[in-house]
Amino acid sequence: xxxVQQSPASLVLQEAENAExxxxxxxFTNQVQWFYQRPGGRLVSLLYNPSGTxxxxxxxxxxxIKERRSxxxxxxxxxxxxxxxxxxxERDSGTYQRFGTGTKLQVVP
Amino acid sequence: DAGVTxxxxxxxxxxxxxxxxxxxxxxxxxxxxxxxQTKIQGLELLSYFRSKSLMEDGGAFKDRFKAEMLNSSFxxxxxxxxEPKDSAVYLCASSLxxxxxxxxxxxxxxxx
Numbered sequence: 001x002x003x004v005q006q007s008p009a010s011l012v013l014q015e016a017e018n019a020e021x022x023x024x025x026x027x028f029t030n031q032v033q034w035f036y037q038r039p040g041g042r043l044v045s046l047l048y049n050p051s052g053t054x055x056x057x058x059x060x061x062x063x064x065i066k067e068r069r070s071x072x073x074x075x076x077x078x079x080x081x082x083x084x085x086x087x088x089x090e091r092d093s094g095t096y097q098r099f100g101t102g103t104k105l106q107v108v109p
Numbered sequence: 110d111a112g113v114t115x116x117x118x119x120x121x122x123x124x125x126x127x128x129x130x131x132x133x134x135x136x137x138x139x140x141x142x143x144x145x146q147t148k149i150q151g152l153e154l155l156s157y158f159r160s161k162s163l164m165e166d167g168g169a170f171k172d173r174f175k176a177e178m179l180n181s182s183f184x185x186x187x188x189x190x191x192e193p194k195d196s197a198v199y200l201c202a203s204s205l206x207x208x209x210x211x212x213x214x215x216x217x218x219x220x221x
Contacts, residue, residue, distance in 0.1 A: 098154075
């Protein structure tokens with residue numbers, strides 16, 4: 001059973017467009033983390049967002065715990081934003097994160 | 110401060126061989142995770158340690174995969190014997206308890 005669902009699976013944007021990536025969980029979570037990965041690259045933490053809204057530069061994450069969902073908004077996309085975005089949930093203290101299968105983003109000129 | 114380091118970066122093994130992958134977590138972190146990443150399955154947990162104690166062993170990976178944490182600054186993942194289906198990227202991550210995870214660059218394993 002895939003406990004973390006991400007949508008869309010892939011997305012193509014024109015440069016400067018905004019993107020909204022979604023993550024939903026089949027079970028309760030109290031912590032959500034968003035990651036970014038270039039092909040062959042390291043997973044890089046973007047935002048650690050247990051609940052509410054958190055912003056870092058052009059990225060804004062909104063997590064609604066009771067609705068078991070989180071979103072990542074990318075504003076004014078750039079070509080260098082291309083890559084895979086993963087969300088992960090942690091169920092409760094002391095247990096490990098479960099990852100979604102990712103959204104593959106391609107930003108074109 | 111160094112991030113998570115993993116060695117080797119690439120490993121090629123013959124079917125049936127034993128391989129050992131290494132990980133050094135961020136200094137001071139007390140949680141350490143081993144994952145396997147493939148295009149089809151995404152990230153799958155292999156092992157999870159807290160303060161060197163094994164908390165999760167990844168269920169389906171028990172029989173041929175063994176992770177150890179000999180001290181707080183070093184962990185190994187042994188795969189014995191390797192099979193072609195083990196070809197994947199193996200990732201190590203660390204975190205302070207209940208805080209965000211930091212990942213290493215991964216080891217790309219190819220089993221022939």
